[in-house]
Amino acid sequence: MFTETEPVRVDLRGIRTGGTLRLRGPGDPAALDPSRVDDVASARLTRLYARQLFTYRAEPDVRSWQAIAPVPDLAARIPSIYNAGLGASGTTYVVHLRPGARWDTGRPVTAHDVVRGMKRLASPVRPPSVLPYFTSTVRGMARFHAEFVAAAGTDPTAADLAAFQDSHEIAGVFALDDESLVFELVRPTLDFISMLALPAVAPAPAEYDAYLPDSPELRQHLRASGPYRVASYEPGRELVLEPNPAWRQDTDPVRRRHLDRIEVGLGAAPDPVELAGRLRTGEVDLAWGVRVAEPHPGRPAEPTTGLGWSLDPYLAFNPRGDGPPRDPAVRQAIGYAIDKAALADVVVASRTGTAVRVAGGIVPPHNDFHAGADPYPTPGGRGLPERARELLAGSGHPDGLTLTAIHSDPPEAAAVARSIAADLSRVGVTLRLVPLPPARHRARVADPSGEWDLTVLSLAPDWFHGNARVFAQRLAHGLAGYLDPEVDRLVERALDSLDPRRAAPLWQEVERRVLADLPVVPLLFQTPAVPPLRGPRVRGAVPLPTLGFDDDLSTVWLDAPH
Known part of the structure; x- marks a missing residue:
């Protein structure tokens, strides 16, 4: 004490x-x-x-x-x-x-x-x-x-x-x-x-x-x-x-x-359970960089507010990598292989006190536009491993492949990475997981010339009103090395329109094109449910x-x- x-x-x-x-x-x-x-x-x-x-x-x-x-x-x-x-x-x-x-x-x-x-x-x-x-x-x-x-x-x-x-x-x-x-x-x-x-x-x-x-x-x-x-x-x-x-x-x-x-x-x-104990005794006053909460047992988590949904987590592929994910079929196979519903259970079990939804696109609900443009429509978010195997075989990987995945090392992030690796192993994709402290992880993501194939990231809204561009533009332009001239033109047209009714369809098209190219795989939306x-x-x-x-x-x- x-x-x-x-x-x-x-x-x-x-x-x-x-x-x-x-x-x-x-x-x-x-x-x-x-x-x-x-x-x-x-x-x-x-x-x-x-x-x-x-x-x-x-x-x-x-x-x-x-x-x-x-x-x-x-x-x-x-x-x-x-x-x-x-x-x-x-x-x-x-x-x-x-x-x-x-x-x-x-x-x-x-x-x-x-x-x-x-x-x-x-x-x-x-x-x-x-x-x-x-x-x-x-x-x-x-x-x-x-x-x-x-x-x-x-x-x-x-x-x-x-x-x-x-x-x-x-x-x-x-x-x-x-x-x-x-x-x-x-x-x-x-x-x-x-x-x-x-x-x-x-x-x-x-x-x-x-x-x-x-x-x-x-x-x-x-x-x-x-x-x-x-x-x-x-x-x-x-x-x-x-x-x-x-x-x-x-x-x-x-x-x-x-x-x-x-x-x-x-x-x-820190281990979340151990950190929670130190918080209760007063040895530590507040957590930083991790969320520790006391969810209500047996009660579904309800959002604190409808405005605060984050895309957390999502997969991003190395836009300059020369490995198998350069093939869109491989990226699509990875998207179909992941059991998002099981991943949601992993996040809930981490006791972060958040409400969780399976992500059907890159833009969370309750934002200016929410197209729900899921590029991997699967029943209940459970994944389609058979479709994933077909795509891998068709892309020249019938016996599977090995990829390097970097991720931040806090316990919740590590548990998410392990869940994704387990899903991919069932379709023949072996993930070599490389946990990194947050600062080193950020530096590696910012350097797409590095030797990694995919990474686990999250994106919280930078502001909450009039924020059509927060998710669409960040993911269309914020990935180092990702370029698509047509997406750039759509972003410019959307920004030129001050009328939300005219801009929303353009942002939805940005979302659809980004997901069609598959530089990212949306996995879950999260927002706090308890303090x-x-x-x-x-x-x-x-x-x-x-x-x-x-x-x-x-x-x-x-x-x-x-």
């Missing part, structure tokens, strides 16, 4: 300030450099030390529209035609920064830092999967990224990247002065503020020019604009955050700071939809130990 030794203070609302929050997670974060964050586990940490122009406020009722509506963060207000922040054409946004925000070095956060952050977002070194949102929306972003890729070559140094950034501009992103900047778009985009609220769209200090994006060296020299800063980081062991001395509450309308210290244990992936398990001292924990309904750490405070 944890014993409180740090000094604590109690305000008039009864909130105790002080103490050490202890989290336990599976290995190193996939990203600590904000510009490379495209997963909810990393975003949960970077929210503490990296601010964006816009973000989301923790709301007690996750069903409220306010829980999924962007609010100003570093920006003084949301641009609109009423405050002269949005041009009449709907393609020009002027953003003014609120005064007083500073880096932990004491230097003010400026509009030039925002521009530098946008340039780093487009860097060719480990780009985040959200980049296609911006290359298809911001004027000049696609050209800037393409020229950056060409100039960087195969093994750029930090100096090479900084030299390009200093000598090239994104045509549609520029600072008017230290407090004001302009974004010019190629088309009116109703979800642009939601895009600017993504964790990866964070200002970057000049000090970051000395390091490659999210490199081990940068992880040791992170700068903070939020209420906390990284005090120490030992890969594979621990991440420690401490209060940022330059942060002031009156400059941050969203976050709070109630803690003296946050410790994130980063050892081997995560918390230690007995934890107070003020509020689930944030954009963090996959994990608790917002910036609202947490600690009660006296019992």
Whole structure:
């Protein structure tokens, strides 16, 4: 049992300030450099030390529209035609920064830092999967990224990247002065503020020019604009955050700071049962990077809200691999071989407290469009192994084949991978499973030249309103090396249409074409059904939809130990 030794203070609302929050997670974060964050586990940490122009406020009722509506963060207000922040054409946004925000070095956060952050977002070194949102929306972003890729070559140094950034501009992103900047778009985009609220769209200090994006060296020299800063980081062991001395509450309308210290244990992936026990006794306060919950026994899991379904998990094939999955028949055989219903049972048994549905497409239910375009229609999601064997034989593999599958190593992800491997073994496909810590898994997926055939991934919605592009565009453009000119044309037409009634059929066609080409196999949809398990001292924990309904750490405070 944890014993409180740090000094604590109690305000008039009864909130105790002080103490050490202890989290336990599976290995190193996939990203600590904000510009490379495209997963909810990393975003949960970077929210503490990296601010964006816009973000989301923790709301007690996750069903409220306010829980999924962007609010100003570093920006003084949301641009609109009423405050002269949005041009009449709907393609020009002027953003003014609120005064007083500073880096932990004491230097003010400026509009030039925002521009530098946008340039780093487009860097060719480990780009985040959200980049296609911006290359298809911001004027000049696609050209800037393409020229950056060409100039960087195969093994750029930090100096090479900084030299390009200093000598090239994104045509549609520029600072008017230290407090004001302009974004010019190629088309009116109703979800642009939601895009600017993504964790990866964070200002970057000049000090970051000395390091490659999210490199081990940068992880040791992170700068903070939020209420906390990284005090120490030992890969594979621990991440420690401490209060940022330059942060002031009156400059941050969203976050709070109630803690003296946050410790994130980063050892081997914890066993869910053991971690649940440590949470109940208070040895650990919160889980990080894994979900541990107390499902109601004997009661079917019902969604917390209809908005939060993730595509989790899905299979992605290496788009540049030269192995058997280059043959569409092999990919289709793999899709038919998987028993999705059995996979759902595996996920339920992991006690993550989520509602689970068999995925009939890449777009979850309750989104702007849900075509249900299942490329592998099987009775009850149980798979068709006979059809899988026929396809393998017809593609020249009557005696089966061996493939390499990489996956993240937390227990639930490993159980999913084993279930898939068992299904494929029944049709003659042997999977060589390669478990990797989340950070290494992300790096391998981002490098399609690596020696792997398929991988297990998940995709949570980046925003929850007007989000037709979140799943379709991420999966059409976010897989490194996957190219289809016709899909690109359909995406452009869908983005050009501001009328959802006209855009929905186009996004459905994008989904159908992507699934016909089979770069991915949709498996399950998941959404939280019960709150995560918390230690007995934890107070003020509020689930944030954009963090996959994990608790917002910036609202947490600690009660006296019992």
